[in-house]
Amino acid sequence: MPRNEDARRSAIEPTRAKNFPEWYQQVIRAADLAELSAVRGCMVIKPNGYAIWERMQSILDGKFKETGHRNAYFPLFIPESYFEREAAHVEGFAKECAVVTHSRLARGPDGTLVPTSPLPEPLVVRPTSEMVIGESFARWVRSYRDLPLLINQWANVVRWEMRPRLFLRTVEFLWQEGHTAHETAEEALEETLRMLEVYKDFAEKDMCLPVLRGKKTAAERFPGAEETYAIEAMMQDGKALQAGTSHFLGQNFARACSIKFTGRDGQETFAWTSSWGVSTRLIGGLIMAHGDDDGIVLPPAIAPRQVAILPLIRGDRDGELLDWAEKLRRALLANDPSLRVEVDGRPLRGGEKFWQRVKEGTPIVVELGRREFESETVNYLRRDGMERRELPFDDFVRSVPDLLRDFGKVLYERQLALRRSRTVAVRTEKELREFFTAGGGFAEAHFCGDRALEERFCAGLSISTRCIPLDRENDVGPCIADPSRKGPLTIWARAY
Amino acid sequence: MPRNEDARRSAIEPTRAKNFPEWYQQVIRAADLAELSAVRGCMVIKPNGYAIWERMQSILDGKFKETGHRNAYFPLFIPESYFEREAAHVEGFAKECAVVTHSRLARGPDGTLVPTSPLPEPLVVRPTSEMVIGESFARWVRSYRDLPLLINQWANVVRWEMRPRLFLRTVEFLWQEGHTAHETAEEALEETLRMLEVYKDFAEKDMCLPVLRGKKTAAERFPGAEETYAIEAMMQDGKALQAGTSHFLGQNFARACSIKFTGRDGQETFAWTSSWGVSTRLIGGLIMAHGDDDGIVLPPAIAPRQVAILPLIRGDRDGELLDWAEKLRRALLANDPSLRVEVDGRPLRGGEKFWQRVKEGTPIVVELGRREFESETVNYLRRDGMERRELPFDDFVRSVPDLLRDFGKVLYERQLALRRSRTVAVRTEKELREFFTAGGGFAEAHFCGDRALEERFCAGLSISTRCIPLDRENDVGPCIADPSRKGPLTIWARAY
Numbered sequence: 001m002p003r004n005e006d007a008r009r010s011a012i013e014p015t016r017a018k019n020f021p022e023w024y025q026q027v028i029r030a031a032d033l034a035e036l037s038a039v040r041g042c043m044v045i046k047p048n049g050y051a052i053w054e055r056m057q058s059i060l061d062g063k064f065k066e067t068g069h070r071n072a073y074f075p076l077f078i079p080e081s082y083f084e085r086e087a088a089h090v091e092g093f094a095k096e097c098a099v100v101t102h103s104r105l106a107r108g109p110d111g112t113l114v115p116t117s118p119l120p121e122p123l124v125v126r127p128t129s130e131m132v133i134g135e136s137f138a139r140w141v142r143s144y145r146d147l148p149l150l151i152n153q154w155a156n157v158v159r160w161e162m163r164p165r166l167f168l169r170t171v172e173f174l175w176q177e178g179h180t181a182h183e184t185a186e187e188a189l190e191e192t193l194r195m196l197e198v199y200k201d202f203a204e205k206d207m208c209l210p211v212l213r214g215k216k217t218a219a220e221r222f223p224g225a226e227e228t229y230a231i232e233a234m235m236q237d238g239k240a241l242q243a244g245t246s247h248f249l250g251q252n253f254a255r256a257c258s259i260k261f262t263g264r265d266g267q268e269t270f271a272w273t274s275s276w277g278v279s280t281r282l283i284g285g286l287i288m289a290h291g292d293d294d295g296i297v298l299p300p301a302i303a304p305r306q307v308a309i310l311p312l313i314r315g316d317r318d319g320e321l322l323d324w325a326e327k328l329r330r331a332l333l334a335n336d337p338s339l340r341v342e343v344d345g346r347p348l349r350g351g352e353k354f355w356q357r358v359k360e361g362t363p364i365v366v367e368l369g370r371r372e373f374e375s376e377t378v379n380y381l382r383r384d385g386m387e388r389r390e391l392p393f394d395d396f397v398r399s400v401p402d403l404l405r406d407f408g409k410v411l412y413e414r415q416l417a418l419r420r421s422r423t424v425a426v427r428t429e430k431e432l433r434e435f436f437t438a439g440g441g442f443a444e445a446h447f448c449g450d451r452a453l454e455e456r457f458c459a460g461l462s463i464s465t466r467c468i469p470l471d472r473e474n475d476v477g478p479c480i481a482d483p484s485r486k487g488p489l490t491i492w493a494r495a496y
Numbered sequence: 497m498p499r500n501e502d503a504r505r506s507a508i509e510p511t512r513a514k515n516f517p518e519w520y521q522q523v524i525r526a527a528d529l530a531e532l533s534a535v536r537g538c539m540v541i542k543p544n545g546y547a548i549w550e551r552m553q554s555i556l557d558g559k560f561k562e563t564g565h566r567n568a569y570f571p572l573f574i575p576e577s578y579f580e581r582e583a584a585h586v587e588g589f590a591k592e593c594a595v596v597t598h599s600r601l602a603r604g605p606d607g608t609l610v611p612t613s614p615l616p617e618p619l620v621v622r623p624t625s626e627m628v629i630g631e632s633f634a635r636w637v638r639s640y641r642d643l644p645l646l647i648n649q650w651a652n653v654v655r656w657e658m659r660p661r662l663f664l665r666t667v668e669f670l671w672q673e674g675h676t677a678h679e680t681a682e683e684a685l686e687e688t689l690r691m692l693e694v695y696k697d698f699a700e701k702d703m704c705l706p707v708l709r710g711k712k713t714a715a716e717r718f719p720g721a722e723e724t725y726a727i728e729a730m731m732q733d734g735k736a737l738q739a740g741t742s743h744f745l746g747q748n749f750a751r752a753c754s755i756k757f758t759g760r761d762g763q764e765t766f767a768w769t770s771s772w773g774v775s776t777r778l779i780g781g782l783i784m785a786h787g788d789d790d791g792i793v794l795p796p797a798i799a800p801r802q803v804a805i806l807p808l809i810r811g812d813r814d815g816e817l818l819d820w821a822e823k824l825r826r827a828l829l830a831n832d833p834s835l836r837v838e839v840d841g842r843p844l845r846g847g848e849k850f851w852q853r854v855k856e857g858t859p860i861v862v863e864l865g866r867r868e869f870e871s872e873t874v875n876y877l878r879r880d881g882m883e884r885r886e887l888p889f890d891d892f893v894r895s896v897p898d899l900l901r902d903f904g905k906v907l908y909e910r911q912l913a914l915r916r917s918r919t920v921a922v923r924t925e926k927e928l929r930e931f932f933t934a935g936g937g938f939a940e941a942h943f944c945g946d947r948a949l950e951e952r953f954c955a956g957l958s959i960s961t962r963c964i965p966l967d968r969e970n971d972v973g974p975c976i977a978d979p980s981r982k983g984p985l986t987i988w989a990r991a992y
Contacts, residue, residue: 037632038578039619042571044632047647050568071546075538076621076652076668077594080601080609082534090609094601098573099611100621101597103656105576105590113576113586115595115618122611123535125572125596125621136533136540151543156572156652160599172572 010293020237030359031296041164041171051304069150077123082131086256092223096160098125125158133179134257141261149181167284175279181271188272192248195276196229199244206301208411209233214467218451226250232466234419235288238441240466240493246276295359300404305342308357312369331397384410443492446477448485457481466491506789516733526855527792537660537667547800565646573619578627582752588719592656594621621654629675630753637757645677663780671775677767684768688744691772692725695740702797704907705729710963714947722746728962730915731784734937736962736989742772791855796900803837804853808865827893880906939988942973944981953977962987
């Protein structure tokens, strides 16, 4: 056990400073969150990783229901002919989709299994569900009285990624996708921004992750959307992570799917729709935002276990220690029934259990040995700073809720300080280039928004525009890519 | 409003007695639970149906966690070469599986989209995950210390059904699949039976659905299993519904997937595995077990809303009624915080709201009009008997928890009585044939268990063996299909 921490090595090799991408892989392995499966590009979300996703689901699902949404479930498969109905949409997804073409396997002449029973029409495994949900919405919406229609789906989706990366980019991932239909453009836009706010709130309060809310440029928009809004977070390496998106779809998908209703004036008109989603990539964001050289660090709201109590089992008088640990657990729950506390009574060596919980990011790790038992004290580690403290039993019990609140605040402030220290205003392409050569972060530069110009400009720099921050839309200046034009302040970064 | 019920017609046409299968479809429509989508054989689970599934998930998930299981997530796709590793398994599923063969759509010469980028190896969309989870288990299990490995997955699966039927048989459905690995055959079998017990407990206590626990015959076994156990329920038309299965897989899948470990004796050996699952077909079971000619009837533990309070909005003095409804809701929750109570303040006509909640199966429906407001009484309908009662406000509040308990008991007892009245012992093929010609139910007859014999015997009768009840395994007699052999008492029925 690292009671003397001065000379110790970090638990994760390499450290973040040495090799951030490799550190990311090693942290996932050390915390036992996920692994690539033998199925090309697909990941297995292991119990530790899935428990984090369950916490995220539970909090987000509550927020969706509070804002009037109901969950439903729609088909995994989208007939090719539907998929095709929105031109920009099919353009955006056709290059990377799994296509089902047969409904049976049978033995070929050489005895190997081969696909048989070809389908009359190929089916696309959903990369996103606008088209297949639109097909239902077209049936469900008849009159303005049926609106707004506020639906969410928790599902798996498939996009044929060539360079998989755990949580961040895999062929299959888990997400939620909200889909709503409204009577007016204003209401649909209001919904789009309301859900962006829900995401921001979740990111900042629950994930302790400061985010910028902003609008995407035309080049970065969701295929088929009128406007895409996103929350963008900075990772510890200065790169951006898009942590959630909310799309104002105008009447594009309503037209493509024939979602029509009879309005208050008796006229038939197309509905206005929105869609919004976050995915298991949030887990990747959590790791890269808060992780350190000893493993991941979980925000208290997300941590499946907030306090781990580890009795140091030695074989003699273990019963006493286990009872004491159980007493501590009960006292913590009596003081705050919402806490998630675990007693880990496994007969492993103390150091083994301790380092496992450290690497897994448990906010508070308590080791209970004979010394603590006899002195009725609690010796604990706060995972945010790897600092040990000792408190009398009752003081510890009373202080845990505050301690967790403070823990969350520390994570948030640390991230905010990072983002501030690595955000600079630049005016010229040269400055921009120098900034990213020197390590990068978020560059603020005005941009006219021209799609072709953006694509040309970014290609050489391996960066992209992240968003036009919502609270700075009036900050307009000469475009960095073409100073003869003007545009709003835009965030540029390397991105995951 | 049906305050005078004598002469009223039922809300569902046709009634159960007239046409049970069509009644089933109409009830689903009336309760707005699900619909077939335009995607062949796939269903859309609408918000009312999904809310029922969420309740089932929440209760089952708690039971799985209490028994030491952890959730994880595995790939949707299974490479053909894996799928093939267990001979009986591939045999069982190859005839009805969706096969992904391409990873891209592109414009063909005539401008239509066609699949391109053929995959080096076709991928099967999981019909069940033994093979793909086995691939992970093979990596996770090294030593007896890694066992037992107790995993559950909530997921969608695909089986190419030719005659879809909402909830009961669709191309895609939602389920949970538990997968476990153990050191010994005894432990794996113990797990198999433990989970069967968890299912029985859920079916009987939460779904109010009496079930028979039993072992499947060889012909009805899960492809690749050593033994399949199931819980079987009787629907109101006398047909059987398999409500959950738990498989003892022996070492078959461990061999196929190479799940090996070093045992206590230092020898390398194959693990013993189990798998078990229930699916959204349980919703179909719920409907056919408890539904009546006015819609579905939901057991209190499953009902997304247990009490619906409907203030009869008339336009004048609505505020008072809404406040009164809200006061009732708060009083109910103060008396029992676990209740799920909803005030439906929508400005619809009273009858419209009332019948909606009746058709949706809400256990207790309260209508609050001026009369009740002024007399401080609560006029309510108990959905199990469509009986109205009136109680003073406080008495009603205090009685609701008991009322719901009693409600569940009534549903359970009604089902049990049905099963008893339609279960008969038969000794000869003639008796069996007469029983099923006369309407059928559960026939008890001894059977030797021979697979080929069973297939021949059942084909002519459109029935199948459901199970060998666990508590009657010692009840052995001459086989109904071949009296020269002997076998245990077996349940025969028409089945969904």
